[in-house]
Amino acid sequence: MKTQKLWLLRPLPRFMDDPTPDSIVGSGENPWHIWWGTAQGFVVRAESEEQARALAADEAGDEGRRAWLDPAFSDCTELVSGGEPGVILRDFNAG
Numbered sequence: 001m002k003t004q005k006l007w008l009l010r011p012l013p014r015f016m017d018d019p020t021p022d023s024i025v026g027s028g029e030n031p032w033h034i035w036w037g038t039a040q041g042f043v044v045r046a047e048s049e050e051q052a053r054a055l056a057a058d059e060a061g062d063e064g065r066r067a068w069l070d071p072a073f074s075d076c077t078e079l080v081s082g083g084e085p086g087v088i089l090r091d092f093n094a095g
Contacts, residue, residue, distance in 0.1 A: 006079040007052035008088060009042040009068060031067035038063040040091045049076045 015032050032038055038061045046052035053076055057065035067073045079088065 002047050004045045004047060005052075007042075007044045007046055007049065007076055008079050009044065009052065009056045009074055009076045010089075011040065011063075011067070011074055012072075015073065031063035031073055034062065037061050039068075041089050042068070043079070043089055049078075052076055 011032055015030050032040075039056075039059060042052075042056040042059065044052040044055050046055055053069050053074075056068040056074075056076075060068055
């Protein structure tokens with residue numbers, strides 16, 4: 001078995017800062033224009049970014065698979081063990 005890595009996937013900040021249908025990017029509408037019924041982030045174990053994105057896309061909600069597969073909509077960052085103590089992901093929606 002190849003070495004697995006942990007990946008953090010989140011919507012790009014511009015989609016969370018202005019979650020309206022009018023938040024247009026060159027390739028399409030904001031997948032998170034309606035917050036309920038959508039995934040807001042994932043921590044995934046995978047060999048590569050491509051595999052991590054595919055695994056997250058398999059668990060997508062109403063935002064759709066493309067939101068996690070396309071880097072124009074989401075960020076996918078490898079988590080490393082070094083660094084300052086802190087919360088990695090707080091996925092909270094009070095609405």
